[in-house]
Amino acid sequence: MSNQKIQKPTLTGQRFKTRKRDEKKVFDPTQFQETIVQGLNQTGSDLDAVAKFLDASGAKLDYRRYAETLFDILVAGGMLAPGGTLSDDLTRTEFCLFTAQEDLETMQAYAQVFNKLIRRYKYLEKGFEEEIKKLLLFLKGFTESERNKLAMLTGILLANGNISASILNSLYNENLVKEGVSAAFAVKLFKSWIHEKDINSVAGSLRKVGMDNRLLELFPANKRSCEHFSKYFTDAGLKELSDFARNQQAIGSRKELQKELQEQMERGDAFKDIIASAREEMKKNNISEQTMIGIVWTSVMSYVEWNKKEELVTEQAIKHLKQYSPLLKAFTSQGASEILLLVKMQEYCYDNIHFMNSFQKIVVLLYKADVLSEEAILKWYTEAHVAKGRSVFLEQMKKFVEWLKNAEEESESEEEEAD
DSSP states (O other): OOOSOOOOOOOOSOOOOOOGGGSOOOOOHHHHHHHHHHHHHHHTTOHHHHHHHHHHHTTTSOTTTTHHHHHHHHHHSSOBOTTSOBOTTSOOOSOSGGGSOSSHHHHHHHHHHHHHHHHHSTTHHHHHHHHHHHHHHTGGGSOHHHHHHHHHHHHHHHHTTSSOGGGGGGGGOHHHHHTTHHHHHHHHHHHHHHHHSOHHHHHHHHHHTTOTTOGGGGSOGGGOSHHHHHHHHHHTTOHHHHHHHHHHHHHHHHHHHHHHHHHHHHHTOOHHHHHHHHHHHHHHTTOOHHHHHHHHHHHHHHSSOOOSSHHHHHHHHHHHHHHHHHHHHTTOOSHHHHHHHHHHHHHHHHHSGGGTTTHHHHHHHHHHTTSSOHHHHHHIIIIIOOSTTHHHHHHHHHHHHHHHHHHHHHHHHHHHHHO
16 A cells, blocks of 8 residues: 555636625615605605605615614604714704604604504504614603603604504603603503593503503602502693503502412411401402402402212202302491402303302302391392393292292291280
8 A cells, every 4th residue: 555645636616706786785874874865855745755765665665674773763853862862963854753843743744654654654654663662761861842742752653553552662761760751651542542542452462461550650659659649640731641540550459469379278278367357458449348348258259169060060059159158258248248259149140150050159158147138139049130040040039039028028027016
């Protein structure tokens, strides 16, 4: 075998040129800005002309690549540096949202420009939402007038469904909240949103993104109370929003109370301790006895795993409710509370089909346990019942109600004879 080193083969020949489609374009928003600014300066304050210019330019310019620059220009007149200041070394336009007239009609017209642009170039939708989130974080860098215009525009866009209410997360930025910027911005935003739609639409959008219980977070921790929120927004002419927030707070308190009650029952706490704790919560959160009996009923019925067989579930329910009747009795000192309990029982038995034949037996049990009075049962039977399963439950109760009426008549006769 020869010891001579074998030479490795080498690749020779012509070097291939890189194809144009493989070359990465350099990101250069300055040229893009110059083109957009020039076009806006030519169209001036005619927003219909602006919309047409943007529509036509999308075919020639790379909107997908320069979406942030495009929206910065339309809102602030030029590219924004971190914090919300304009880049000084670039040409800017005076025809933008921030230089427009500060009124709702003008903001509605600007909203139409954005709406048309995004409808034409659907891929801009996500970028536009990201832009609004960014602008909200930059609020401190804008003047009060600029913030007001942005707030009105955002409210209109939310009302029209152009952006999701999740963008409001940006308002919970600690610095914006601390300096009162978030709350002041929210006033203008919700005013224009409610003006475009109504409080029910606003509430629905907030619930959809889980923000219906976070409105109090627009204020610093030391001012984060229902009372402060209510006064601030009522004074600003937004009583419907303060009422909504108060209602949400009450719902949240009731859910927490129900959870606590169930935990106490599962631990096997003494009834006197559960009752004392519930009454304290009633006082603290201004909860009525009628509301409380609804919470207690739901709690009592929620933590049991019920038998799926109809013939066995009644027996299980009677045993369970007999045990918890002292708890129910503690919160039915008023006739209205008894009626509400009967309605809750009716709805529960209807909604849980295995309980359809249990209603009458449960009523009799709670009557014997002094939770329900004959007056409340008779009133429920004649006028206070609800539509759910009405014919079934009234038929079930017919004989017992007749017995109550006869007992009542006999009692009255005995009283008359005694007199």
